[in-house]
Amino acid sequence: MEINVENVGNRVRENTSDKKNEKIDQKILDHIRQYKGSSREEIDARIEKLRKEWDIEKALEVNASAVIMAGLLMGTLGRKRWYLLSGVVSVFLLQHGIQGWCPPASLLRSLGVRTRREIDEEIYALKELRGDFNHVSADSSAVEILASFRK
Numbered sequence: 505m506e507i508n509v510e511n512v513g514n515r516v517r518e519n520t521s522d523k524k525n526e527k528i529d530q531k532i533l534d535h536i537r538q539y540k541g542s543s544r545e546e547i548d549a550r551i552e553k554l555r556k557e558w559d560i561e562k563a564l565e566v567n568a569s570a571v572i573m574a575g576l577l578m579g580t581l582g583r584k585r586w587y588l589l590s591g592v593v594s595v596f597l598l599q600h601g602i603q604g605w606c607p608p609a610s611l612l613r614s615l616g617v618r619t620r621r622e623i624d625e626e627i628y629a630l631k632e633l634r635g636d637f638n639h640v641s642a643d644s645s646a647v648e649i650l651a652s653f654r655k
Contacts, residue, residue: 514621515604516560520613528618536629547634554627559620563612568597 517525539547558566575589600606631637 516609516613516619519603519605519609524613528613528616528622531616532618532622532626532629535626536633539630540633542633544634547630551627551630551634554623554630557623558617559623560609560612560617561620563617564597564600564606564608567608568593 535550539550542550571593572590575586575591575593578586579590596606596608600609
């Protein structure tokens with residue numbers, strides 16, 4: 505089974521209000537403007553921070569797993585109705601996997617949690633500011649470009 509990562513990010517954006525998407529996009533543009541004219545070291549540090557940033561998928565998976573485990577533990581040690589918590593969160597995670605949306609996703613998007621694609625867009629814009637693509641010409645083949653990045 506092939507997973508199309510681009511579609512995952514698109515589904516999240518499609519199921520997020522335009523206002524929330526615009527707020528996230530504006531934040532990306534603000535960051536890029538902030539780093540325009542910055543030193544290579546400052547841009548490197550920002551890129552490293554972005555590489556460690558949790559995207560919406562990771563945030564949902566980790567949070568859902570933690571809540572499911574807590575519900576199971578509380579159901580085992582306490583009242584059986586705690587098992588419902590695990591069931592509800594499992595349904596939310598399934599819903600997100602199928603539709604690209606679930607109630608916790610809306611909350612996380614409101615908090616500014618981005619898709620991997622949104623994070624990567626900022627990384628690539630910063631790489632452009634840093635000058636990573638200056639050596640790429642219209643004549644360069646894809647193989648030459650890839651080889652230059654692997655050096």
